[in-house]
Amino acid sequence: MKSIQWRVALRQLDRRRLLAPPIPQPQALRSYIRQACPKRVPLISRAPTSTSRMLNEALRGKNSTPKNTSAVPRGVVLQSAFPKKTVAAVVLLGGLVYWFVDVDMPPQWMIDMERPGAVQFFETKEEVEHWVEAHMPQPLDASTVEMMDQYIADWERLVGGFAMTEEEAREANMPVTHGAQAGVNEPCEDFYALGTAPGPGAHPWNYWAVYDGHAGKHTAAHLQMALIPHVSRDLSRLHESAPSPAITQCITQTFIRLDENWLATAKRAAHWYPALHASALMALAPVFSGSCALLAAFDPRSSTLRVACTGDSRAVLGRWDASSKTYTAVPLSVDQTGFNAAEVERLADQHPDEPAIIDPESGRLLGIAVTRAFGDHRWKWPSELVELTRYKFFGPAPRPGNASPPYMTAEPVVTETQVQRRGDGGGKPDFLILASDGLWDKLSSENAVHLVDRWIATAAGNRTAAPADQRSSSMQLDPGVHSEPQNATYPTWDATPEYFSIEDENAAVCLMRNAFGGNRRGLFKGVMSVPGGLARQVVDDTTVLVVFFGEVGGKKGGKRGEKKKGWWRFW
Incomplete structure (x- = not known):
């Protein structure tokens, strides 16, 4: 059942529940059901459905059940009107995205420099020769x-x-x-x-x-x-x-x-965790x-x-x-570093018995460049x-x-x-x-x-x-x-x-x-x-x-006053 049809069916069921009289005693239950529920139409005799309301009415013809203004005719597919609000919302959203969001595509040369994939299929010898001659980099060539x-x-x-x-x-x-x-x-x-x-x-x-x-x-x-x-x-x-x-x-x-x-x-x-513990x-x-x-x-x-x-x-x-x-x-x-005299003196005071911890040539402290x-x-x-x-x-x-x-x-x-x-x-x-x-x-x-x-x-x-x-x-x-x-x-x-x-x-x-x-x-x-x-x-x-800490380039802090996408936000 299509979504719009089962929604209509649920609404119709609620309507019947509200309008139905109190349920009679068991001896009258059979007659009540016959009155409350319309007779089912065999599947083979049902009219085919169509998206056209006029066509559906023509197909039902004289076999259609009596009209009930409170019910949806059997076999009819409901259609909504043109979604004006949805289209307006989409257009508005698209305009906002176009105005505030920058789509920054890489230049073509950057795309050309991308590493070729591992999947390489060549159907002919000519294709292979073209690839080798035209696409393999030549480091000493002027094009590089x-x-x-x-x-x-x-x-x-x-x-x-x-x-x-x-x-x-x-x-x-x-x-x-x-x-x-x-x-x-x-x-x-x-x-x-x-x-x-x-x-x-x-x-x-x-x-x-x-x-x-x-x-x-x-x-x-x-x-x-x-x-x-x-x-x-x-x-x-x-x-x-x-x-x-x-x-x-x-x-x-x-x-x-x-x-x-x-x-x-x-x-x-x-000390306390086992080896390779995450x-x-x-x-x-x-x-x-x-x-x-x-x-x-x-x-x-x-x-x-x-x-x-x-x-x-x-x-x-x-x-x-x-x-x-x-x-x-x-x-x-x-x-x-080890070239900073104050740092050399500080380390000498802290390690007086180790005069060789700083290499005077490289300025490194036990092999590292900073102190x-x-x-x-x-x-x-x-x-x-x-x-x-x-x-x-x-x-x-x-x-x-x-x-x-x-x-x-x-x-x-x-x-x-x-x-x-x-x-x-x-x-x-x-x-x-x-x-x-x-x-x-x-x-x-x-x-x-x-x-x-x-x-x-x-x-x-x-x-x-x-x-x-x-x-x-x-x-x-x-x-x-x-x-x-x-x-x-x-x-x-x-x-x-x-x-x-x-x-x-x-x-x-x-x-x-x-x-x-x-x-x-x-x-x-x-x-x-x-x-x-x-x-x-x-x-x-x-x-x-x-x-x-002041104005930059004649009251411009960026690209000559050009509107640019925010550096720190997504818009």
């Missing part, structure tokens, strides 16, 4: 160079660039922020986070964080989920008039407590690997910026210098416990020379700065660069600030976009690239102003592009072409956030 040009043109999309507009920033209640991330490791070990959350007195603060993982992604991924919420929760418990030392102490203790909780939970799992492996994941953490917390009421650094990610403030009419770099953090980090149980636990987790849960082996752990800590160094948000007296507002060491390995703090200064001037229309490309012969190195394979050294380069290229509408993408080559297109294409697995020897995972 053209494809790399398209790759460069769409590079912002490939590095996940996002840029708030001024309107989006006001809606999010935070300064305009640009960001990008280039993953070299597979999977990428860099993570970042940003947003608004309560500070002291539960007043809204702005937060930005960069997490540079190593030996795996798990510690950085856990920090992305946990660090800002934990810091916000602890800060919101302070009074709104809490002094600055109390705020600094609160942030510091939150970092330490979070790392200690992970390590304590992992120790319990290692819960134990989940508890051990954030300590088997490690991660640096760089957190910027901004109080918009007082324009106070606090930066907490654990590891070698770096924060640099760009501040306008009226005398030189340019931005200058103000360091807000110091890299915590502070989250996780990294091999530098914080005794070798016996590390061995236990190795053979019960397939963890990494202990570090040689691990005599008196812990050698590392998650305790951050916290700095405090008053931000200039308005360009008073001919000045300009500050901006902030937060980045993992993948950027700073190639670009100095001063040159990074100078590059963003040029980017701001270009966005405002005060300068031309970029100098001509420094192209060289395909058989020659680009300028500024040094290669001495005879001395067993890898190619090296530095990102300096003469090679800067201002061609991106996203300041973070602009920084990243210039760190990887800038206007030296041969170098840039080469860096982007290194196969996975080897790329880590060329550049590291790189994450960049640029925060503008």
Whole structure:
């Protein structure tokens, strides 16, 4: 029975129940049934059904039962009128989707670069020959160079660039922020986070964080989920008039407590849970690997910026210098490595009988490049416990020379700065660069600030976009690239102003592009072409956030005022 027919039948049954007289005594039951229920029509004599009401009436003819205005004639299929409301609703919904939802399809060149599937059927010899000649890549052919040009043109999309507009920033209640991330490791070990959350007195603060993982992604991924919420929760418990030392102490203790909780939970799992237990492996994941953490917390009421650094990610403030009419770099953090004299002294005081724990040539602490980090149980636990987790849960082996752990800590160094948000007296507002060491390995703090200064001037229309490309012969190195394979050294380069290229509408993408080559297109294409697995020897995972504490590019925080899909929402 069709749905509309059984619904009509149920309504008719309810109607009969309401209109029927009281049920008589059993002796009159037979006659009552004959009166209440019409005689059934044999199936063979029923008129065929049709979607046309006039045809149904013609087919029933004289055999039709007497008309009953309260009942639906047998064999008639009810039809609804034209669904005007439904069509109007669909049209309205489609219009809203068309206006507010951006369908971002990848460009054709990206589709062409997709790896062919494993299913390959060829019916003729000609098809096979065509495939081999037309579709197999020829690395030394000129067409490959053209494809790399398209790759460069769409590079912002490939590095996940996002840029708030001024309107989006006001809606999010935070300064305009640009960001990008280039993953070299597979999977990428860099993570970042940003947003608004309560500070002291539960007043809204702005937060930005960069997490540079190593030996795996798990510690950085856990920090992305946990660090800002934990810091916000602890800060919101302070009074709104809490002094600055109390705020600094609160942030510091939150970092330490979070790392200690992970390590304590992992120790319990290692001792008390059986081998390969799923819960134990989940508890051990954030300590088997490690991660640096760089957190910027901004109080918009007082324009106070606090930066907490654990590891070698770096924060640099760009501040306008009226005398030189340019931005200058103000360091807000110091890299915590074996080249940091304060870190070397701290470790020497804690381990006076181990003078060789830091290699003066590489600056590494028992093999690791940083002296502070989250996780990294091999530098914080005794070798016996590390061995236990190795053979019960397939963890990494202990570090040689691990005599008196812990050698590392998650305790951050916290700095405090008053931000200039308005360009008073001919000045300009500050901006902030937060980045993992993948950027700073190639670009100095001063040159990074100078590059963003040029980017701001270009966005405002005060300068031309970029100098001509420094192209060289395909058989020659680009300028500024040094290669001495005879001395067993890898190619090296530095990102300096003469090679800067201002061609991106996203300041973070602009920084990243210039760190990887800038206007030296041969170098840039080469860096982007290194196969996975080897790329880590060329550049590291790189994450960049640029925060503008004032107007950007002539009151535009995004793409020259163009309406773009929200970077942080689904609409």
